[in-house]
Structure formats: C-alpha cells, structure tokens
Amino acid sequence: MTWNGWRVLVACLLAALGSSTVSIIYSNDAARQSEQRVSEQQRLSEQKWCDLVTTWDDTYKARPPSTPTGQDLAAKLSKLRDSFNCPTDHRR
Incomplete structure (x- = not known):
C-alpha cells in the first residue's frame, strides 16, 4: 500500500x-439524565402515596375500627406505611 493509502486508512x-x-459519551449522558428524571418522578409518586397512606393510618389510629375487616385494613395500612418509609409524624 502506498503512503497515501496508509494515511487514508x-x-x-x-x-x-x-x-x-x-x-458512547452521548448515550451515557442521555441514560444518566433519564435515570434522574425517573428517580424524581418515583420520589414524587411515593410522596403522594405516603401522604394518602399516612392520612388513612392516622385516622385509623385515632379511631380504631371495630369490625374484623376494618381492623385487618388498619393493620395492612400500617404495614404499607412502614414499607413506604412514611414519617410517623404526619405533620412533619
């Protein structure tokens, strides 16, 4: 191969x-930004669920249900609150 051929190669x-x-650099940056958006959306979604579950749980703790179904629901809401790592003090 000639000198010019090597240079072209x-x-x-x-x-x-x-x-x-x-x-590769562009793809990695796009993936990182996408993960950050998903993480923020998940955090906001979990916060909304936390607010709802905490409100229900606080209500059931203030006035415990008298029926077995209500007691079962109250226990499950309390476990759900723990699994979401919701604060124990709703007023924050």
Whole structure:
C-alpha cells in the first residue's frame, strides 16, 4: 500500500474511533439524565402515596375500627406505611 493509502486508512480509523467515542459519551449522558428524571418522578409518586397512606393510618389510629375487616385494613395500612418509609409524624 502506498503512503497515501496508509494515511487514508488511518484517517478513516481515527474518524470511526472518534465518532464511536462521541456516541458512547452521548448515550451515557442521555441514560444518566433519564435515570434522574425517573428517580424524581418515583420520589414524587411515593410522596403522594405516603401522604394518602399516612392520612388513612392516622385516622385509623385515632379511631380504631371495630369490625374484623376494618381492623385487618388498619393493620395492612400500617404495614404499607412502614414499607413506604412514611414519617410517623404526619405533620412533619
């Protein structure tokens, strides 16, 4: 192969390597930003659920239900509150 042929081959390889590197960097950045958006959306969703579950749980603790079904529901809400790591003091 001639000198010019080698130069063209090296230039093509460097261009391919450069475009691959840029593509990988761009993809990683896009994935990181997407994970951050999903994480924030999940946090907000869990906060809304926490508010609802905490309100119900506080209500059932203030006035415990008298029926077996109500008592079962109150126990499950309390466990759900714990699994969501909701605060024990609703007023925060």
